[in-house]
Amino acid sequence: VEVPDDVAPCGTFLLDAAASTGGGGRSMSFTWQLTALGNQTASWTLAGPAVSLPAWVVPPGPLAWQVIIANFLGRSASASGQITRLPNERTAGLIVSIAGGSPVTATEGGRVTLRGVVRRFDCTEASVESGSPSGTTFAWEVRGAADLVVWTEVRALPTVALPLTQLPPGKYTLVLTVAQPSSWSLSESGSFVRGQARISLIVAPAPLRACIAGGNRTVSASSDLLLSAACSPARDSFVVNTWNCASDTSGACRELLAWPATSSQLRLVSSRLQSVAQHEPVVLVFDLQVSSSEQRAQASVAITVYNSAVSVTPIAIATPLPAKVNAGSHLTVVAAGDGPCSWAAATSTGALSVDDRSLVASHAGACHLVLKPLFFANLEGMRFTVSVSTRSSDGFGLASVSSVVNVPPSGGMCEVTPTIGFELTTLFSVSCLNWEDSDGDLPLSYGNQLCFGSPSQCASSPERIRFSSRRRREPTRTQRLVFSPLGTTLIAAVYDARDDPTHVVVPVSVLPAAIASTATELAVESERLMQVDPDAALNLLHTAVLQLQSAGAQARTVRRVTTRANNLDTVALLEVMTRQALGVSLLD
Secondary structure, eight states: OBOOSSSSSTTTEEETTTTTTOOSSSEEEEEEEEEEEESSEEEEEEEEEEEEGGGSSOSSOEEEEEEEEEESSSSSSEEEEEEEEEEOOOOOEEEEEETTTTTEEEEETOOOOOEEEEEESSBBBBOOOOSSSTTOOEEEEEEOOOGOOOEEESSSSSSSOOOSSSSSEEEEEEEEEEEEEEEGOOOOOOSSEEEEEEEEEEEOOOOOOOOOOOOSSSEEETTTEEBBSSOOOSSOOOOEEEEEOOOOOOOHHHHOOOOOEEEEEEEOOHHHHHHHHSOOOOOEEEEEEEESSSSSEEEEEEEEEEOOTTTTTEEBSSOOOOSSSSSSSSEEEESSSSEEEEEOOOOTTTTOHHHHHHHHOTTTTTTTTEEGGGGGGTTTTEEEEEEEEEEETTTTEEEEEEEEEOOBBBEEEEEEEEEEETTTTEEEEEEESSSSOOOOOOOOOEEEEEEESSHHHHHHGGGGEEEOOOSSSEEEEEEEEOOOTTEEEEEEEOOTTTEEEEEEEOOOOEEEEGGGGGHHHHHHHHHTEEEEOHHHHHHHHHHHHHTTTOOOHHHHHHHHHHHHHOOHHHHHHHHHHHHHHHHHOTTT
């Protein structure tokens, strides 16, 4: 069972038992019993392999959990434990956090966009995209050693792009201070209410890159060949470039480069090239190793050299590659001619396999090559080249085509509000904000998928996806969800103009509608108990709010009970529950 060690006041308890075994290939039942162990007790019964519960509904103190799993034979097993709910000692003002949590890890010279989340003391989010009071400010600071401020920016919106080009590698503290007019606070008076969040920021050194200018190509032996280490070195100024022949290269390369060469450029004179390609074209594969005091990187390049005296005919490519391809594509490259054809593929950092049948599909000597989705794994943002050659009595034929593997949308986040609700009743709002892509791949569109199972099961078993929404340009949409005893997982999808998606699992807990049927009865009973046992009444009302279906009856009960409660903490908690359940304030 995967559970967190502790949960923040406005966080979410996420419990996942999907890794449990013993079902014999059939589905198993999961029953969760969650119990608050603080001064105010409360309990919840949930079903599914993975469940969630927002921290705001749990009274202060630890949360005890137990899960009972049963298979089709009636055999069962159980596990239990406790999770610490971190105290929220604030009763007014703003609770500020930075989406994504700590630490934030970024790369020197890269780009990262962060979003501040503002919640009132009752954990309801104070929206600043729309309807917020004028004068709300978000002050971002990056602090280095001795807490000295090395960068700062004040914005009116909650998002910020960190200037990673200005920050050398190291550890920093990121501080967000939010100030908002007090008219939006429920309890605090004064001109402004404030809140602050601090998280760790780690800027990693930019990776040392090795690449060779021009990449794979075909050249004539009638001219000198110049190879250049084209990439800029890392921050370390002492960089060594070492050229060598690849270990699997034929003897032709060794004739040209018997010993490693250390320089930023490698020049091979025409006379030497003509000697190794005297009778037929040869393929020379050179390795470049770039090393600094802390890092190393390697690249290779394949150069096909032909003698101008030997007949070499360009081959027509019947199906050229598009300028960009998606990583999940199936692509077919067809060379004109009868063959036999020999294929090769590479990037600026090395050769790619065209023999692995999990990556490509082609018969030996065939003049067509099918590139499978796995071929593009780990190639996002890189240019690759596919080359083909033929040999006949008339001479040799050569051709190559290249393309860039598209990078899907990145840099954003997706959230759902509320994080817990009832099937077919609660309207869940799914928002995907701050997603970015290159100009040529805009505009973005957004969609959702509903999967029955835990997040890990949905990631490994796409057949569990039961519903996909129609894509829209708006980044926020509302929808009702369906309960499943296997667990309900919401997957947000962000598409670029090339239909290349980024998928994000959004934690959400969908409760069965049957739970809501007793809400009004529980609320009435809590009012009766208030005269005898206030704590028991509060716990019962707590459960009623979770199971709320009839907002009118619940609102009257909450207002009547509140008038009889003298304890300020009780009043505050009742107000929190009412705001969450009804979307209104008792002060209205």
